[in-house]
Amino acid sequence: MIAVRWKDVPEAHDYPAAADYLELLAGPKIVSAVVDDLRAAPIVHKKAKDILRAARLELLPPENLHVRRDLIKIHNGKALSPILLVRGDFRTGAPMVIADGYHRVCAIHWADENIAIPAKLAAMP
Template identity: 80%
Template sequence: MISVTWKDHPEEHDYPAAADYLELLAEPEVVDAVVAELRDAPIVHKKAKDLLRAAGLELLGAENPHVRRDLIKINNGTALSPILLVRGDFRTGVPMVIADGYHRVCAIHWADENIEIPAKIAALR
């Protein structure tokens, strides 16, 4: 079994990165509220395979430079940052959004799809 080291909290730069992506999907005031909720959210653990399914995203190839960088970090025992998520709604067909950490999710999936990834989840209101 592959061992992955995780940081206790997302890196500070992950929040603006999440906001930058989310601004493509929602108005600034909505993004501000979601990022504030992410900052306060507790860490939960979810499997890589379930995260990709819930987001409706393709698994990026191991040759992707960002995925490869994270695979190297895993192999070197370098701690990875937890990911930031926005909850979807299966009742209305809204997928979950990986606001920050898509490449990390893909790298973990390549290492072992059943590894649980620490994440913070906010609701889109």
């Protein structure tokens, strides 16, 4: 198993990045509430393969520029930032959203799909 180092909390710039992406999916009031919930959420640990399945996203190739950068960070022992997730709803068919960290999830999957990734998880209001 590959050793992956993680930061204790997401980086400050991860939250505005998540908000920027979420603004493509919801209005400002909802995005603000979700980002506030992400900031307050505890860290949970989920496997890369399960995150991709729940989000219904394709695994990006290791040649992708951002995935490659994260794979290099892993190889060099640099700590990665936890990811930010918004819970889906299987009752309505809404997939989970990776608000920030899609490339990190893909890099971890390439390193070992069973590595538990620290994440903050919020629900849609």
